[in-house]
Amino acid sequence: MIATLLTPRFLRNALPALSLTVLLLAIFYLQPRAMSYFGLNLLLNLALPIAFATIAQMCIITVNDLDLGVGAYVGLVAAIGATWLNETPLLGAAALLGCIAVYAALGALIHLRNLPSIVVTLGMSFVWLGLALLVLPTPGGKVPDWIRAIMTLKTPFLPFTIYAAIGVGVIVHFGLMRSSYGVVLRGAGGNPRSVSRAGWSLLRTKVTMFALAGFFGMLSGLSLIGLTTSADANIALRYTLLSIAGVILGGGEFVGGRISPIGAVIGAMxxxxxxxxxxxxxxxPDWQIGAQGGILILVLAFRAVINRAEARR
Amino acid sequence: MNKILTTAAVALALALPASAALAQTADKRIALSNNYAGNSWRQAMLKSWAKVGDKAVADGVIAAADAFTTAENQVTEQAAQIQNLILQGYDAIVVNAASPDALNGAVKEACDAGITVVSFDGIVTEPCAWRIAVDFKQMGKDEILYLAEKMPEGGQLLEIRGLAGVFVDDEISAGIHEGVAENPQFEVAGSVNGDWAQDVAQKAVAGILPSLPPISAVVTQGGDGFGAAQAFKAAGRPIPLIIMGNRYDELKWWKEQKDATGYETMSVSIAPGVSTLAMWVAQQILDGQDIPKDLTVPFLRIDQDNLEENLATTEVGGVANVEYTLEDAQEVVNAAR
Structure with a gap:
């Protein structure tokens, strides 16, 4: 039993959950008030939009690309959600679908022209931000009531955020890690040549993953305004780096195909x-950003140690 | 939960008639949620808060006055910070907000938890919070009114704006343009973004100067007057009347010019000590006083005759400041009633 618990493979998979548990215990120790329904809700409700953005980023990382525009994109979704979606729901829904379509088209563009995704998505980040400012020039707007109602849902035992986060993690896990097409999608990132030789369309996998990223980015924006009640074009610029950090913290790697959906959600939390x-x-505050980076480096250092132990065997 | 509320209500009811105004807030804790600390104005604001807050704690007026600044100027981070402050059990949260609307969710959560929320400078629109707003539009307009008095014949103006896309910049600029519309003898010949920083303003003004007709005055937003003066000097053009923004380097330059050539201008901005006004307002609300939800911050204006005394009290590299006492705060409140 103890032997299996100490295998590098198990340790590596358990590391994200372990770091979350340690952190949660430390918080409960420092602030016992957090150990309640109300406290957990306050602590974690802003983690849900980050978790969605992290899943979106993970979709892109799966096919060995990187999305530097997801933060601005979430801002645009928030802007649309707090204006058009509220006033003219049809127009709003159409605009959001259009955004996802643009994301899918980006995937196609990157694949067909063989462009570096970093450049394309960085460029798009300015387009997203510009569009968000056009839709919502000054902060404001109002979230549609149904989104607010969902985000403030009082669920039994644990706050809604936790159920939602678990749900997303599990659904994406089964979609990408357990389904047969999920294997192809991951393979397209990890070993594109053999996937395409086996007769699968790489274009289709890229478009699928980028569209999924657009979809989860949209969920991120909508859940965010559900919490804040109104939007600001700059509301989520930090999500770009947070989402990348979340994926890596959760066990993903930059090489494509090596991802962990449940880990990504835990990483965001x-x-x-x-x-x-x-x-x-x-x-x-001057030390906080550095300390946050320190925590990240600490977790990743643990993972490096575990990987090395595995290689030695 | 209900039981706690009842106990609290009983405790409050018992406390009300028993003690004087100050004693009731002796066990209350106030937190400052601040979104940015990266310029001299914000640094002075935090210093004022610490100074007046520590004294209030030492005097036993309140139990704590802690300041929290987010590491990055981001809405989502400040929302999380406010949620953390709720968890830490503060009785009142004073907010300088990163966004007027996008923090409303967190502010509402605080109100629902029975916490008094007072926003100032960067105010929030959530109705349950108090707002200590700065009439930035009036500030811009005041600059033109001063110019209209100073140079009735009018002339060409150069406008230095702040950081594009920030609501303060839009407001001050709107005030300036409203003033110009009412005083048609003035015309805005050019407009640049100085980002409220002397070096940026200097570069921006130097860039636009060659294309401008003779400028009779420069209207600014604060933090950019000294840079503008340097740009005019470097270009070898006569230095126009430049409205200043209460920064030390601006006041010092003005003083040097005043001594040398009798240079005349005025300087206007918001005192960073407005954070202490917000603290006293929060204390008054906790004390059970009936305070109007909307208050306005008075400007701190420096004129030709009180330049010396203001320069003497301004820290090197800082901003001219006024710290509020409880009595000053009550005066502002009474004016709003």
């Missing part, structure tokens, strides 16, 4: 809690 933990510690 860990990042959110890390910030709260540092503020409960009363660390001066």
């Amino acid at each position: 860990t990042l959110t809690l890390a910030a709260s933990f540092l503020s409960f510690l009363r660390l001066p």
